[in-house]
Amino acid sequence: EIVLTQSPGALSLSPGERATLSCRASQSVSSRYLVWYQQKPGQAPRLLIYGVSNRATGIPDRFSGSGSGTDFTLTISRLEPEDFAVYYCQHFDTSWTFGQGTKVEIK
């Protein structure tokens, strides 16, 4: 079973700053199934990025994804107030797995 490890666990930043979130897989994974979600308190997750780098419908271009093999990154170029949330990466091998999440909080 592939394990996804996200780092850091929490990130304290100010609006306007750049956020860089990491997702590391325990072994090389297929890019076609590498996905990122955003979750705010009391809400369901929201799809941000699929296939490593493709933004989902309606996602602003300040969100971008990159990576390959075992190392993947979600970048938020300039944090807006509504971007402070928890972010999860996800992958499918023989089953879907989620990383443990990175909380982006206001500094």
Next chain:
Amino acid sequence: QVQLQESGPGLVHPSGTLSLTCAVSGVSISNGDWWNWVRQSPGRGLEWIGETFHSGNPNYNPSLKGRVDISVDKSRNQFSLSLTSVTAADTAVYYCARDRSYGGDPEEWAFDIWGRGTMVTVTS
């Protein structure tokens, strides 16, 4: 507009069976997507439970195999989750979600539509 809505009891007794239904609207459950259940324990991360296609052929999280069953009711355009022998560790918010293809070569998949979630507490 595709929408998913979870329903079911909010309280389940230990050793009992948790049963939830996800009503799908705005799209046929037979349109080629996969239909999933995901849960989130209070203050914790997301855990995938399993998925099913409209023709059956479910796929489950190995950690829950033997206790979980996901079925489809095409006539009602809904799918259901059954989790047996529940304990306090099964207390969570349960979400249903659609896993759709975004095309491409190779094909890319992601959970694009989620229900709002329903809280299930295992308690005597």
